[in-house]
Amino acid sequence: MTDRRVFLQIPGPTNIPPRILQAMNRPLVNHRGPEFEALMKECLSGLKRVYKTESDVVIFPGSGSGGLEAAIVNTLSPGDKVLSVRHGVFSERFGDIAAAHGADVEKIEAEWGRAVDPAQVLDRLEKDAHGSIKAVLLSHNETSTCVINNVEAIGRGMAELKHPALLMVDAVSSLAMADLQTDAWNIDIVISASQKGLMLPPGLAILSFSEKAWEAYKTAKMARWFWDIKRMADAQKQGRVPYTIPTSLLFGLREALTMIEAEGLENVFTRHTRLARGVRAAAREMGLEVLPPEEEASPTVTGVKIPAGIEWTSLNAALLEKGVVMGGGLAKLQGRIFRLGHMGWIFETELTGILATLESSLAGLGYKVEAGSAVKGFKRSAVI
Ligand SMILES: Cc1ncc(COP(=O)(O)O)c(C=O)c1O
Structure with missing residues (x-):
């Protein structure tokens, strides 16, 4: 490939804005000094606004999966019963992490490519009259199937039922892109990571932690040291860290939060919703089939079924040649769908070109498509 601009349209890591690259490209500071203290405090207060929470937000060095593990080991004990809502690779991973630490995992399965029906979760909790279920593990946006869940209905429903279980939500591929109201929807722990809506390189796992989660922490017996959230939260409230964190990413995070606030968080959500709707319409106009139904489709990544006669490897190669990188299907969807990420720093102009490139790549492989239909x-x- 010639040295050209590459459009990283996988569902994270995403394209990093030059402003953020510049903010990170600077000498480091002492992570036990006053400049770091101010930086950490600014990042935490900005994150609370994005998370829509008054509770603690804690930043760990790590990836999203580490954040999922931190949520579990800080609140549960071996043998605790948890409800794992599963309909794709990442929602399964969340439950599998709990099982690896000795939780008694009960599964609620939904079809891959569909959102979970909130009633399925709430009915199960209603039957649990003695409160034996300690936590509900749920993905907000299941990145592998490109589906968004109605977390609000589940969170509000659990509060109505007065069920004591903690609600833990994986928002790795939705935070700062789709509305998520941590406090208003009664979510105890929201887990996210740096490399998607926050437009940063990978390397930070971020969690919100409610009062109820802190109560659970007091009795939780799962082994932890690196992921001990109290040690990290206590230090971060003072603008410090108990061990080294990627300081450069915090410089980038502060810049990302400034960018999000300048655009307006709600405007960022609207931009994602509209662009995603446009991508799905483009796919349909080209005669392609989107995996989830319209009302369950993710605003951050679109899953499209690969048409008969086309191989993902050939389509991927054709796209790469033109500087567009998309994601393939994962696990049982491998070779059956491709995933176009539209996360973070992405606007109409880029997507117009990317979709036109998709159309011409498909046409080049023999797929019958009317020229111009993707952009149309x-x-x-x-409409932006
Ligand atoms: C919804 C979701 N959860 C968890 C993860 C895992 O995050 P990481 O790869 O940063 O560990 C991902 C990664 O794409 C994800 O999309």
């Missing part, structure tokens, strides 16, 4: 579908539906 996109423009019709992604």
